[in-house]
Amino acid sequence: MTDTHEVTVMSVYQMTPNVKQFVLESDDYTFDFSPGQHTHIHFEQDGEEVVRPYTSTALPGHEKITLAIKRYPDGTASTWMHDRDPGDTVEIEELGGNLHIRNLDSxxxxxxxxxxxxxxxxxxxxxxxxxxxxxxxxxxxxxxxxxxxxxxxxxxxxxxxxxxxxxxxxxxxxxxxxxxxxxxxxxxxxxxxxxxxxxxxxxxxxxxxxxxxxxxxxxxxxxxxxxxxxxxxxxxx
The missing domain is CATH 3.40.50.80 (Nucleotide-binding domain of ferredoxin-NADP reductase (FNR) module)
Incomplete structure (x- = not known):
């Protein structure tokens, strides 16, 4: 089973008509990842676990990550996230993935x-x-x-x-x-x-x-x- 961390929605900001930015904070965990990598959110809907990837736009080394999420008309996870309010909790995974800078001198x-x-x-x-x-x-x-x-x-x-x-x-x-x-x-x-x-x-x-x-x-x-x-x-x- 994948390890997850419980984070709290600290703020929600409407960036465009269909994109919201969420600041998520952990009480006791510092996120360590390469900028560009993504997490997965976990939640249950209709008795089924839903898992979807989203990328942090914030840099590592803090207890907070920031996600910008576009709401799709038929998007299960994006709709669920857009219904979150400050104070709600969300389960997320460690961050990983292919997109990260390979050479800072290039x-x-x-x-x-x-x-x-x-x-x-x-x-x-x-x-x-x-x-x-x-x-x-x-x-x-x-x-x-x-x-x-x-x-x-x-x-x-x-x-x-x-x-x-x-x-x-x-x-x-x-x-x-x-x-x-x-x-x-x-x-x-x-x-x-x-x-x-x-x-x-x-x-x-x-x-x-x-x-x-x-x-x-x-x-x-x-x-x-x-x-x-x-x-x-x-x-x-």
Whole structure:
């Protein structure tokens, strides 16, 4: 049986029309993990145990983790989590998974869509604090209203000369880039063979991004990805 920790919902913040941020705190346990890794929440519904993965956007070494969770119309776990209030308790696992920074001295690019941004936020925070190269953060969403962590990312870019951010919108005309995020990587990067890439989003986006990266000269050993489909996650080396 998987070991779990009971955490208390300390705060809930509505980030976008369908994404809430939850701060979860343990009374006596300090979370130790690599930024970008995810936990699993456990709960019972209709006599069945439900287990779903979510990534902490907070850094390790504290008794708190932060989850940004998108509510899906038919999502069992996302609906359950969106019904949680401060003071409620939640059972979560240790954090693990494929997405974590391999080399803090390498230039990197983070490429994500939707709530695939959550592991990227944790890794980007770590890279800004500890990395020695250049980072470019690419994020694709359907419109401006649904961009989460925009203020944080813009501030990180303003305060760090070696950290750039590019937003790409697929369903809104605006002054920035439009279409799919993977279509714009070569507009900003010309060092595909010497940069590490971290990719997270729906599986189709992940596959298409990997194809683009390989076509541009990125080595398979420098592409690290996870595909998220609703409440599910799958990892690739």
């Amino acid at each position: 230039d990197v690019a983070f490429v994500s869509t939707g709530t695939g941004i959550t592991p990227m936020m944790a890794m980007a925070k770590q890279y800004v604090n500890e990395g020695s190269g250049h980072a470019h953060f690419f994020f694709g969403e359907k419109d401006e209203e649904h961009i989460i962590y925009r203020e944080t990312l813009d501030q990180m870019a303003t305060e760090n000369d070696d950290f750039d951010v590019t937003y790409v919108l697929s369903e809104q005309s605006w002054a920035g880039d439009e279409g799919h995020v993977q279509e714009h990587l070569s507009d900003y990067l010309d060092d595909f063979g010497s940069r590490d890439f971290y990719v997270c989003g729906v599986p189709q986006m992940v596959v298409e991004t990997e194809d683009v990266l390989k076509d541009e000269g990125a080595g398979e050993d420098r592409i690290f990805s996870e595909g998220w489909e609703g409440d599910e996650v799958s990892g690739e080396e």
